[in-house]
Amino acid sequence: xxxxxxxxxxxxxxxxxxxxxxxxxxxxxxxxxxxxxxxxxxxxxxxxxxxxxxxxxxxxxxxxxxxxxxxxxxxxxxxxxxxxxxxxxxxxxxxxxxxxxxxxxxxxxxxxxxxxxxxxxxxxxxxxxxxxxxxxxxxxxxxxxxxxxxxxxxxxxxxxxxxxxxxxxxxxxxxxxxxxxxxxxxxxxxxxxxxxxxxxxxxxxxxxxxxxxxxxxxxxxxxxxxxxxxxxxxxxxxxxxxxxxxxxxxxxxxxxxxxxxxxxxxxxxxxxxxxxxxxxxxxxxxxxxxxxxxxxxxxxxxxxxxxxxxxxxxxxxxxxxxxxxxxxxxxxxxxxxxxxxxxxxxxxxxxxxxxxxxxxxxxxxxxxxxxxxxxxxxxxxxxxxxxxxxxxxxxxxxxxxxxxxxxxxxxxxxxxxxxxxxxxxxxxxxxxxxxxxxxxxxxxxxxxxxxxxxxxxxxxxxxxxxxxxxxxxxxx
Amino acid sequence: xxxxxxxxxxxxxxxxxxxxxxxxxxxxxxxxxxxxxxxxxxxxxxxxxxxxxxxxxxxxxxxxxxxxxxxxxxxxxxxxxxxxxxxxxxxxxxxxxxxxxxxxxxxxxxxxxxxxxxxxxxxxxxxxxxxxxxxxxxxxxxxxxxxxxxxxxxxxxxxxxxxxxxxxxxxxxxxxxxxxxxxxxxxxxxxxxxxxxxxxxxxxxxxxxxxxxxxxxxxxxxxxxxxxxxxxxxxxxxxxxxxxxxxxxxxxxxxxxxxxxxxxxxxxxxxxxxxxxxxxxxxxxxxxx
Numbered sequence: 001x002x003x004x005x006x007x008x009x010x011x012x013x014x015x016x017x018x019x020x021x022x023x024x025x026x027x028x029x030x031x032x033x034x035x036x037x038x039x040x041x042x043x044x045x046x047x048x049x050x051x052x053x054x055x056x057x058x059x060x061x062x063x064x065x066x067x068x069x070x071x072x073x074x075x076x077x078x079x080x081x082x083x084x085x086x087x088x089x090x091x092x093x094x095x096x097x098x099x100x101x102x103x104x105x106x107x108x109x110x111x112x113x114x115x116x117x118x119x120x121x122x123x124x125x126x127x128x129x130x131x132x133x134x135x136x137x138x139x140x141x142x143x144x145x146x147x148x149x150x151x152x153x154x155x156x157x158x159x160x161x162x163x164x165x166x167x168x169x170x171x172x173x174x175x176x177x178x179x180x181x182x183x184x185x186x187x188x189x190x191x192x193x194x195x196x197x198x199x200x201x202x203x204x205x206x207x208x209x210x211x212x213x214x215x216x217x218x219x220x221x222x223x224x225x226x227x228x229x230x231x232x233x234x235x236x237x238x239x240x241x242x243x244x245x246x247x248x249x250x251x252x253x254x255x256x257x258x259x260x261x262x263x264x265x266x267x268x269x270x271x272x273x274x275x276x277x278x279x280x281x282x283x284x285x286x287x288x289x290x291x292x293x294x295x296x297x298x299x300x301x302x303x304x305x306x307x308x309x310x311x312x313x314x315x316x317x318x319x320x321x322x323x324x325x326x327x328x329x330x331x332x333x334x335x336x337x338x339x340x341x342x343x344x345x346x347x348x349x350x351x352x353x354x355x356x357x358x359x360x361x362x363x364x365x366x367x368x369x370x371x372x373x374x375x376x377x378x379x380x381x382x383x384x385x386x387x388x389x390x391x392x393x394x395x396x397x398x399x400x401x402x403x404x405x406x407x408x409x410x411x412x413x414x415x416x417x418x419x420x421x422x423x424x425x426x427x428x429x430x431x432x433x434x435x436x437x438x439x440x441x442x443x444x445x446x447x448x449x450x451x452x453x454x455x456x457x458x459x460x461x462x463x464x465x466x467x468x469x470x471x472x473x474x475x476x
Numbered sequence: 477x478x479x480x481x482x483x484x485x486x487x488x489x490x491x492x493x494x495x496x497x498x499x500x501x502x503x504x505x506x507x508x509x510x511x512x513x514x515x516x517x518x519x520x521x522x523x524x525x526x527x528x529x530x531x532x533x534x535x536x537x538x539x540x541x542x543x544x545x546x547x548x549x550x551x552x553x554x555x556x557x558x559x560x561x562x563x564x565x566x567x568x569x570x571x572x573x574x575x576x577x578x579x580x581x582x583x584x585x586x587x588x589x590x591x592x593x594x595x596x597x598x599x600x601x602x603x604x605x606x607x608x609x610x611x612x613x614x615x616x617x618x619x620x621x622x623x624x625x626x627x628x629x630x631x632x633x634x635x636x637x638x639x640x641x642x643x644x645x646x647x648x649x650x651x652x653x654x655x656x657x658x659x660x661x662x663x664x665x666x667x668x669x670x671x672x673x674x675x676x677x678x679x680x681x682x683x684x685x686x687x688x689x690x691x692x693x694x695x696x697x698x699x700x701x702x703x704x705x706x707x708x709x710x711x712x713x714x715x716x717x718x719x720x721x722x723x724x725x726x727x728x729x730x731x732x733x734x735x736x737x738x739x740x741x742x743x744x745x746x747x748x749x750x751x752x753x754x755x756x757x758x759x760x761x762x763x764x765x
Contacts, residue, residue: 371607375762378621378715385618385762415760416575431585435762440716 015213017139018274020122021132021266025293035116043164046171050074053395055426063173069427075356076393087352091345098341100228102333103311104235108221109288114206114214117165118272121158121207128154132269158208159200166199212273216284223283232332236287237312238267238278241321246278260304267291267309277309362398362424363391366434366454366467373472380440384471388434390456392424399423399459402434407452409442410471421459436471447473562587563749571628574756592757595750599742600758608761613720613737618761621717624648625706626765632755638741639709647741650709655693656732663689668727674702674714677722 048060050073057064062071070077070085077084099106108115129135129150141147170192171179182188183196206214215222229235243261261278268276270290275282277291295309316326369385377383392398402420404412412420415433424430436452438444450471457464492499504512522528526538537543565579566588574580580587597606603614610616615623624634637646655664670690672680691700697710704712711719720726720735742751758764 369607371605372609372618375609375616375619376716377619378712378717380716383619383762415762433760433762 016274018212018272019132019135019139019269020272020290021269021294022126023270023290023294023297025290025296027289028293031110031119031288031290034110035119038111038116039120043168046168046176052076053426056395057175059175061172062175065173067427076361078391078393081359084352084355087348087355091348091352094341094345094348097228098338098345100225101230101233101341102338103287104229104233105222105225105285105287108215108225108286112286114219115272115286115288117161117203117207118211120161121211122272124157124161125154128157155204155208158204161207162200162203163196165203166196169199170195212284212286215273215286230337231314232335232337234311234313234329234332235281236277236285236289236292236309237281237314238309239307239312239320240278241317243278243308260299260308262298262302264298266294266298270294360465361393362456362458362463362465363389363393363429364456364465364467365389365391366469368469368472369433374474376474377437381437381442382440382445382473383435383437386434386436386454386469388432388454390422390424390430390432392426392428392430395426397423397426400456401459403455403457404436405453405455405466407436407444407471410436410438410444410452412436438471438473444471445473447471449473559587563747566749566752571632571752571755574752575628575760588753588756589760591750592753592755595746595754596757599746600754603739608758613735615719615737616717616763617758618763619717620763620765621712621715622706622763622765623704623711623719624709626759626763628755628759628764630706631758631764632751634739635746635751635754635758636741636743639739640736641738641741644741644743648709650697651736652697652710652734654732654734659689659693659731664728664731667693667731668724671702671713671727671731672722672724675716675722678724678727 045061046059049058050060050071051058052071056076057071059071060073062069064071068079096107125135129138138147138150167183170183170188174192179188179192183192210218243259245256245259246261246263247258248262248264249258267278268274268291270293271277272288272290273284273286275284277285289311292309292311296306299306299308313326313332315332320326365388367387369387373384375383375385388402390400400422402412402414402422404410413435414420414422415435417432422430422432434454444450450473451468452471453466453468455464455466488501490499490501523536524538525540526542527535528538529536562580565577566574569577569580574588575582575586577588582589596604596608600608604610604617605614608617609619615621620626622630624630624639634648637644637648639648640650641647642649655667659667666683666686666689669678669680670682670686671694672678673682673686690702694702697708698704698713699710702713704710718726719737720730742754746754
């Protein structure tokens with residue numbers, strides 16, 4: 001046994017660098033457009049203004065952690081309405097199921113931030129260092145001035161993108177124009193700088209260094225997604241019955257005629273995860289469809305029909321091998337499974353919309369003070385106290401008039417106030433202590449528990465709300 | 477990304493075998509090994525820098541001099557420093573201005589109210605109840621009847637100096653005589669009858685005789701009409717609120733042996749701002765005058 005073979009196999013495998021080649025085609029164009037749209041939204045959204053009145057922020061999308069408010073254009077969500085967020089997350093989950101069962105890992109290939117940012121980083125890499133072959137040469141080259149210059153340029157550009165990513169992130173949590181000035185003058189909070197720095201590093205690492213390893217090793221989604229896919233799912237595949245046996249040149253005598261695949265490796269060279277799609281569907285494939293563009297380009301050049309690599313459904317394999325045409329696209333997409341996902345998704349969505357439209361920007365709750373349930377005053381009358389909360393989600397103060405209904409003989413008063421008009425402060429929950437007092441001889445005083453309805457009325461608009469509670473008398 | 481499955485290779489085994497399953501002696505993954513080394517180095521540094529090794533007289537202190545108690549003390553000091561302007565504001569304001577002050581006033585969100593609630597629940601609730609409605613012998617603070625006065629100044633004085641707290645020179649003090657020592661049982665019964673008639677309880681009826689006894693013995697503090705005297709801490713006998721009870725037996729006991737409830741003085745035990753906060757809180761519970 002020589003020394004080499006006696007060494008145990010290492011469990012560690014160093015990453016093989018991947019140099020995706022430039023590619024043109026309809027899927028690449030779609031991905032450019034999607035990238036532009038998503039990055040544009042991400043960077044521009046915090047700067048959109050939206051007028052909400054004098055006391056509320058005018059930022060269209062704002063997650064105000066300090067005051068526990070979430071603003072989204074005309075919608076304002078308070079912590080007690082967090083179910084809207086939960087509902088949106090459920091919709092996102094169901095949407096992911098829907099798209100995965102219909103189109104495979106379309107999320108991974110087109111919309112996942114990891115993919116979008118990696119795409120952007122590779123674009124920068126290509127601008128600075130050149131296309132695939134130039135980059136391979138550069139990797140092997142000695143560390144001379146040119147290599148150092150190119151690498152530093154690339155890293156600096158990546159760092160700038162990372163800083164912009166982290167920089168845009170913090171604008172969602174504070175007033176963007178104010179924070180932008182504070183960031184420059186050094187007056188912003190440590191939290192903001194901390195987030196920018198950590199997100200800069202994370203973006204640089206994820207987009208520049210880790211790249212496809214995140215998709216292959218770190219992300220749980222490839223492990224789960226197989227459960228949403230079936231033989232009807234359209235996913236990127238290779239028509240091996242058409243392509244094999246692969247090879248260059250002409251068929252040799254005595255052997256089976258060569259297929260359409262000329263083994264040019266174009267599909268492998270453009271792949272951002274460095275796989276060979278001709279090996280079949282595999283975990284590392286994020287279905288970015290760039291191999292389709294690459295292969296279609298080659299097929300056009302050699303005068304063969306396009307679609308050697310294409311969006312395929314497993315259920316069409318046998319059909320196509322028998323020479324029949326594949327089934328129509330919509331038959332793959334709209335089937336029982338996806339229709340169930342669509343209806344679930346729609347049901348949650350409609351539920352959220354209804355909840356959004358029936359909710360009021362005026363909240364009101366009455367809770368009787370239970371320790372003690374009642375108190376007797378010196379003239380023998382009986383008094384109950386109530387903790388009343390008035391929630392005013394508007395940007396301006398509102399005056400509410402408070403009355404008690406079904407309570408003839410009960411007098412109403414409010415701690416610290418004359419009369420029954422209460423100012424509910426803008427964007428606040430105002431707490432007041434309300435008293436109902438029944439005279440000594442009133443039936444309320446001697447009834448253990450009587451129903452009472454407290455009503456509030458907006459002094460300006462007349463809009464009202466009520467809450468039912470009880471009046472506790474002496475228990476005899 | 478491993479593109480092809482690794483060829484089956486000869487791997488050193490530990491020699492352990494169970495039903496044909498061998499335990500391979502594979503090397504640790506590199507990142508794993510490095511993490512272990514890093515943890516060991518970190519551990520050594522930690523033992524040097526922080527309290528670590530338990531000894532009979534306490535753990536080794538560590539170079540940084542850290543202790544969790546010290547951390548709590550520092551946190552409390554930081555919070556006290558943060559609250560210092562609010563405390564100063566409470567102390568400089570007139571008592572009646574605190575509840576409506578922009579800085580420290582306001583119910584539910586006010587510093588004075590919440591601080592007062594904390595003080596009340598810690599030091600006062602044992603006798604007066606968490607809801608401040610009192611017990612027999614311990615007055616309710618949320619009704620409209622006050623023995624020594626219910627303005628915020630009165631409440632502040634009571635909390636500061638206590639009631640019949642003999643070691644405090646400023647304490648509120650008065651003493652009801654135990655009438656059993658110099659009145660007969662019949663006379664006491666007459667007084668109880670008259671007191672009952674004042675608020676129409678116990679089916680009591682006033683007569684010239686028992687009114688005379690009341691005026692001679694009780695009116696000096698409780699006033700001729702029985703409405704009491706807050707200066708002397710003499711309760712109003714004409715209302716519906718009775719600290720010890722209003723039945724004949726209880727009233728007889730009260731007149732015979734007298735009552736003298738005691739409340740501790742809190743000056744010195746609580747800071748002036750805490751007493752002021754408690755006064756604001758109690759005053760806001762519905763009884764404040």
